[in-house]
Amino acid sequence: MTQFDDSTLTSQTLPPLQGEGRVLIIACGALAREILALKEMNGWDHLDLTCLPAILHNHPEKIADAARDAIAKHRDAYGQIFMAYADCGTGGALEAVCRAEGVEMIAGPHCYSFFAGNEAFEAAGEVTSFFLTDFLARQFETFVVKPLGLDRHPDLASMYFGNYEKLIYLAQTDDPALTAKAEEAAETLGLAFERRMTGYGDLATALAALKA
Structure with a gap:
């Protein structure tokens, strides 16, 4: 598969192939x-x-x-x-x-809901859990840490995430490197860690x- 930076992906990156029936x-x-x-x-x-x-x-x-x-x-x-x-x-x-x-x-x-399955996600009702997908595990610094200023003020993590109890990583792929990144994210936020393989x-x- 072609490698690309999905944090900045735009419509120009993957031009569509037009044609009848597509x-x-x-x-x-x-x-x-x-x-x-x-x-x-x-x-x-x-x-x-x-x-x-x-x-x-x-x-x-x-x-x-x-x-x-x-x-x-x-x-x-x-x-x-x-x-x-x-x-x-x-x-x-x-x-x-x-x-x-x-x-x-x-x-x-x-x-998070449709990867887990909408019915299962709604039934679980895990309002005190913070969720990551493969994408967010990969782009945690770009989409969470830097926008919230945690790279400059890590003490803010308790203010932003104090009402959460655990980080749940909904894994689309079985990738040990991404699992490690997700575990690091949980540690950064001061949360317990759980991994669920959703595909x-x-x-x-x-x-x-x-x-x-």
């Missing part, structure tokens, strides 16, 4: 590796991928507008477009855009339903 996935950059892996494993050659910057997760109020612009940009080239986002903190704004544009999206509140969860199910 489906375009507009995805959060945080899901790029997983979607490419699923495409390769399943031979889903009819799926094309374009990504919005993963850093939008730190600015969820911008996701809906960015998604609307991406749909408009590619609408004429594709008969079907799929939004590889859950709500992701948009407060229903992304769902409203997708409904207005006739575009399907992944069910659930966020990627690709409902993301795989959603993409499997996209027929040519």
Whole structure:
């Protein structure tokens, strides 16, 4: 698989291949590796991928507008477009855009939920747990430590995460290096650590339903 920096992935990084019968996935950059892996494993050659910057997760109020612009940009080239986002903190704004544009999206509140399986995640009700995926384990410094200023003021960890009890790493792949990074993240935040192997969860199910 081609190596890339998924923390800054944009639609220009992975230009789609237009054509009759093809489906375009507009995805959060945080899901790029997983979607490419699923495409390769399943031979889903009819799926094309374009990504919005993963850093939008730190600015969820911008996701809906960015998604609307991406749909408009590619609408004429594709008969079907799929939004590889859950709500992701948009407060229903992304769902409203997708409904207005006739575009399907992944069910659930966020990627932690659909990787774990939305029903199982909701049933667990783990409100005192902080979650990482493979992406966030890999990009913990970029998406958590630096934005919160923990690199400059590590004492702030207790203020931000004092109400959490443990960090749960939802692993998409069996990668000891990422597990070690996730354990380090838990130590940085002063939380107990738990690893759960989820694989690709409902993301795989959603993409499997996209027929040519």
